[in-house]
Amino acid sequence: MSKPRILVIDDEPQIHRFLQPALEAAGYEPIRAETAADGLKEIARRAPDAVVLDLGLPDFDGKEAIAKARAFYDGPIIVLSARDKETEKIDTLDLGADDYVEKPFGVGELLARLRVALRHTLRTRGAEPLVQAGDLTIDLVKRLVTRSGQPIRLSPKEYDLLAQLVEGGGKVVTHRQLLTAVWGPAHVEDVQYLRVFIAQLRQKVEPDASAPSLIVTEPGVGYRWLG
Known part of the structure; x- marks a missing residue:
């Protein structure tokens, strides 16, 4: 090999x-x-x-x-x-x-x-459709997020944001990249808006939103998925 x-x-x-x-x-x-x-x-x-x-x-x-x-x-x-x-x-x-x-x-x-x-x-x-992080499962084909088999309700924008991070697979995704992909190029300066959505998303998917372990902040740059 x-x-x-x-x-x-x-x-x-x-x-x-x-x-x-x-x-x-x-x-x-x-x-x-x-x-x-x-x-x-x-x-x-x-x-x-x-x-x-x-x-x-x-x-x-x-x-x-x-x-x-x-x-x-x-x-x-x-x-x-x-x-x-x-x-x-x-x-x-x-x-x-x-x-x-x-x-x-x-x-x-x-x-x-x-x-x-x-x-x-x-x-x-390999186009892996299922991503597992502990008891959290993200189905990128069905656009479905569950914890221990129970669906987690995400808004369309929250899901799109999560998908961008998950598809990053551990690499840093910048504020600009996230804002452009989810909200469009007219919103590349709306970093505070992005922070609000990240906080909402953490409340729904993190085991402990006060100490994020899945969606990790890269200060001044963006976010990284470590699930």
């Missing part, structure tokens, strides 16, 4: 020296690229199972690389960057990145994010 191929696009040799043995030990086959152009060529030549991408590349910005890659690649992209501004995180996620890990980082965290992203891709490609 072939190992999942992970393309690391970064111009820092020490990052490759650090990540290559860690990825190999975790059962992956690391592929190396040091420029955005070479990374895009590698993706086009043979699509990797996931991409780990630095934003500060020598030929052009990593955000531009994400936009170009998303024209022909639907696998996970995890951004690895020293840029820690919330706007940078939001921009990369809105462009199509699946997650964002700040430098300096722990390899354990990166590998965990990678596992989540790969699981999400498998679920998406």
Whole structure:
């Protein structure tokens, strides 16, 4: 059985020296690229199972690389960057990145994010219709949410919001992405409105709405489904 191929696009040799043995030990086959152009060529030549991408590349910005890659690649992209501004995180996620890990980082965290992203891709490609989180079941085909077999009443917007989060499969979904998908592009600034709906949704689906464990807030950025 072939190992999942992970393309690391970064111009820092020490990052490759650090990540290559860690990825190999975790059962992956690391592929190396040091420029955005070479990374895009590698993706086009043979699509990797996931991409780990630095934003500060020598030929052009990593955000531009994400936009170009998303024209022909639907696998996970995890951004690895020293840029820690919330706007940078939001921009990369809105462009199509699946997650964002700040430098300096722990390899354990990166590998965990990678596992989540790969699981999400498998679920998406397998079109898994049922999602189970404890005694909560979400049927994405029938648009039905139950707890221990009993239906939970959700408004159409609440269900659409939940579905967007669940289909994210563990990746961060930004405020903009949620507002655009559920309410339309005219509502991308209505973050407080979104918070109200998230609070309502948590009251209905969380085991303990005062300590959310399924719909987790990424401060200033968006939300993540951890069910």
